[in-house]
Amino acid sequence: MSHDHSLSPEIHDPAKATHEGKHKYLGLWFFLGGETVLFASFFATYLALRNSTAGGPSSQELFGLELVFVMTILLLTSSLTSVYAIYHMKNHDFKKMQLWFGITALLGLGFLGFEIYEFTHYITDYSFTFRSSAFGSAFYTLVGFHGGHVVFGLSWLTALMVRNAKRGLSLYNAPKYNTFAIYWHFIDVVWVFIFTVVYLMGMVS
Amino acid sequence: MTGANINKINSFKKQKQKEEMKHQVITFALMIIFTLVAFIAVGAGMNKTYVIPLILILALVQVGFQFYYFMHMKDKGHEVISSLIYGGIWIAAVTVLTFTTIIWW
Incomplete structure (x- = not known):
């Protein structure tokens, strides 16, 4: 493998131009296969326990459509902005890539802010905590673990953007940005099931 | 490769990329529409027996778009x-x- 990581104009996809890049990409997907199983066990537990409220608040009393809708739009849009970032990466435009990843981070931060507000609202106004009921434990484990993934993603992206700010795009850091983008889309995939299974289904039944 | 050749390849690739970006934006628009339909169906208080399968199907299709277009599985x-x-x-x-x-x- 060559140790020259500079970009040349004929390279189409800088994220997969090196062996290291290809392996990182495959490794990330391997990880996502495992994440699917992990989240599946949380979803299954939630589905089994969602009516075990132990006299505490139920999903119909707690959830509000508006807040979840805003959170969904924020995360969904951040998925598109990271697609734009990768588009600029493939055109070797580092500045625009950083800009769109910056927008992605802000949208993710907005999502996180609303989630913190939501949890605080449940805890202070409804005394609905992790220990309230089996439903409470299952809810906070599933949704909180997703929120934890958002926190991890934001830290990952911030570290990448700051560390590479003065380096510019190269075959060394392009795979790092690309793996982050795939991870971020996966966070959105999990959220699609959370807003459908937890919030929407929780409001009808 | 000569400079002229590289330019030719690049303009071809840029064209292809632009096309792909257009598909991505269409995908995004569809995902927003699916989300809206799911929220409206629940908000309008539709019958439970219809609304649950409907929102689950919408979620599955939306996730398919995410995997195949945004995450390039296609x-x-x-x-x-x-x-x-x-x-x-x-x-x-x-x-x-x-x-x-x-x-x-």
Whole structure:
């Protein structure tokens, strides 16, 4: 493998131009296969326990459509902005890539802010905590673990953007940005099931 | 490669990329529409027997878009990756099925 990581104009996809890049990409997907199983066990537990409220608040009393809708739009849009970032990466435009990843981070931060507000609202106004009921434990484990993934993603992206700010795009850091983008889309995939299974289904039944 | 050749290849690739970006934006618009339909169906208080299968199907299609377009699973060379993800989805389906049918609490 060559140790020259500079970009040349004929390279189409800088994220997969090196062996290291290809392996990182495959490794990330391997990880996502495992994440699917992990989240599946949380979803299954939630589905089994969602009516075990132990006299505490139920999903119909707690959830509000508006807040979840805003959170969904924020995360969904951040998925598109990271697609734009990768588009600029493939055109070797580092500045625009950083800009769109910056927008992605802000949208993710907005999502996180609303989630913190939501949890605080449940805890202070409804005394609905992790220990309230089996439903409470299952809810906070599933949704909180997703929120934890958002926190991890934001830290990952911030570290990448700051560390590479003065380096510019190269075959060394392009795979790092690309793996982050795939991870971020996966966070959105999990959220699609959370807003459908937890919030929407929780409001009808 | 000569400079002129590289330019030719680049303009061809840029064109292809632009096309792909257009598909991505269409995908995004469809995902927003699916989300809106799901929220409106629940907000309008539709019958439970119809609304739950409807929102689940909308979620599955939306996730399919996310995987195949945003995460590029439709591109060439994603066979191993597909087997990893479908392996995960298979275990996920079995887990959810088990917890919701044969376990009682």
